[in-house]
Amino acid sequence: MFDFDLTDIYDFPEEYGSFRDFDNLLRCPICKEFLNPTLILTSCQHYGCSYCMRKTITEMNICPMCRHSADATELQKVSLIDDIIKIYKNNRKIILELIEFKKKNNNNRINNVLDTKQDSKIDNHKSELDSKDINLSDDGDTTMATIALSDISSQVGTNEKNDTFLNDNIEQNSNGDFNSKSVSNNGNNDNDNNDNNNNNNNVDIIDNNQSGNSSHEFSSIQPSDDEFVQCPLCLQNIQVKRLNRHMDLNCPKESPLNDPSNNSLNFFMSSSKSDNDSAWKNKIFSNPIVKPKIKNKTQKLRSLAYNLLTESKLRKILKDLKIPSHGDKILMQKRHAEYVNIFNANCDLDHPKSHQRLVEELKRWEKINFETSSPFSKHNSFPKSFFSSRHNNGHNISANSSGSSQNDIDLEEINKEHQSYLQSHKSDFDYLIKQIKKREKKKDSSEDKETSDKNEPEDLIDLDIFYDEHSHISFNSSKEKPIKNNKSIKNKVVRKKQSDSDDEYYEGSKPSKKARSHKTNVKTPTKRYNTRSSHITLDINDDKQNSEDFSNMKRNEEISNNNSSSHNTIEVYEVLSSENESTEKNKEMNYDTKEHKNDTNNNDNNHIVEIKEVQNNSIDNIDITKKVKESNHNNEEIENKSVEPPIVLSDEDVIMGDKIEQKE
């Protein structure tokens, strides 16, 4: 089901940045996959996948890259790019292996140079021998070529070394391209070999690179003139020197007599593989890609002027296309537009899918996008009104769970898909998590600070989040995630509760207040956000446990009411509001005083409190008991500090700077 591989440009190490660029160029800017198939906009020369480009253009009528107005008729296929991508995709792994290979090679070379220096025999580093122990296991997706290689700088004189290192042991287990063989070499052969050993009928071939040549592992991929390669057009085996002529003559049938070594083709095929390098080459050249293209004769569909069509006419069109024709006109319209996209993109493919599959894809698309029960559609409405929609979702959930069973099945299905997706990509997530943790460690070691903003992402990356079987996927609307679920992220719980209580708060509060909160543009955020923070505090702690603390706070608040900051007032007010509805009026009053103060309270007192807060912020605000203590402490501090002379802004900056350092 999830048949995509997660390759990306960062597979290439940083020092090979040009490969990253190259890789990036062959990827669709929209879906980030390799272009399949490539379409180019003739007007602006921007390109993308067929489906992605068509989709963007039908939805927005612009080029996704430059926002130039564009039309689907301007799209043109570029099969050259497709061919390049095919070759590249098939050989990407090899390139990565070679990069790995070269890296190790370099490392070993340095090591060996050191070794040989110890031997103090060597004054000439030009001649280098590659002793390779290649173990390629090419089974399926999990291919990881482990290439162990020792590359020694050697001198003809150091025979002892040669005897041990010149054993080329090539062991390849692969899906057919490689034959398993072992090539051995009995030293002292340095000078016997030249590149013409392809004509050698001996299957045991010495893999000795010529001196001065070995630093370029790729160089021998260039076939020598006498070597045979497959003609990319007709797949015959042709000598390299004859290849151009052969192709110019439109691939006439080559007679086997032309083979100078009189080897049968079959034998040649096997012997050519015996050389490690020609095995690479074979893999590259024998790609059955560049075959002549069969022109796709399927006519592309054109989009319709839906406004001019009646519902029955449109239905008939859908029926003629053999795609589902239920639903109202708008649904049919969207379905048709999507089908045109899928169909036309399919036409661009070299191996188009069957109509059946397209219809399946269409149905799936529709299910995800339009069904009312779809968690996604709900998700779409989510952003519009953050709090209310959350609240509504709560209601919908109960409605759904008692609702139609079909919806439940769909949800289960989607659920399952997501589960299996998570399972199948566990390793990817693990990898990411590892990466981040590594980075975190680096940072931690450089600066020994425990609480920083950057640590927070780490909290989020708890493995349990992804793989907890008991936790429900958050858009599984049939079952609300129990808040007491320990494994869910703190953050989430906090947010959920917070939104709930916000709703509660708004419902409880009077409409006039609501209206005012909208009017007062600048003050509103202060109030609102404080609401949140106070709720968070409440949520995380057991209410009863802390009721003492809160009452304490309240008392403090009353005492310091006159000179404390507006901030604390707000906090206490909010705490109360969530604690007990009956004290609503009380709070309202508090609120008024606070607002009033907020207006007038532009004195330095305020600043002090802020600074204090800034310092407090560096401590995790989720830790409740601390928080409460702090706020108590705060009040005292405020009382003390209020006597102090005003603090200038520059001081504040200094303190801010301290805090920043702490954070980082």
Add this chain to the structure above:
Amino acid sequence: MNTTEGLNVTKRLQNELMQLMMAGIPGVSAFPESDNLLSWVGTIEGAPGTVYHGLSYKISLKFPVNYPYSAPTIKFTTPCFHPNVDSEGNICLDILKDKWSAVYNVQTILLSLQSLLGEPNNDSPLNTYAAQMWDKPEEFKKHVIKIHNSAN
């Protein structure tokens, strides 16, 4: 196009996540909020030389199911005093609205937001008070810090 659109969005987001992690751009970060890949939380740090320097802002990113063909919904969850950010945290940024393009991604959004912090568009403010105050950096900064810290 080997999968349907609903899966394309996860695939694309997966890819973006990978790229974002590997790119390691200083000052911005984002990660899926939970097991739902359509909902992320991000952090933006104010760029040096701006009044937001040293402050970090949390944002929430909600991706529609037809992402990237329509823009994600981005909100500040940390209160932000900014001409183009309203009291709810909604952001007025053209590339998140009508100027959205399918080639934009989380990384570009985060970077755009970071630069929006330093260079607000005062012609179409959501927070007129902030827009008026923008010319007085000292006062503006005071407000920024005050509101930023009011969350904690």
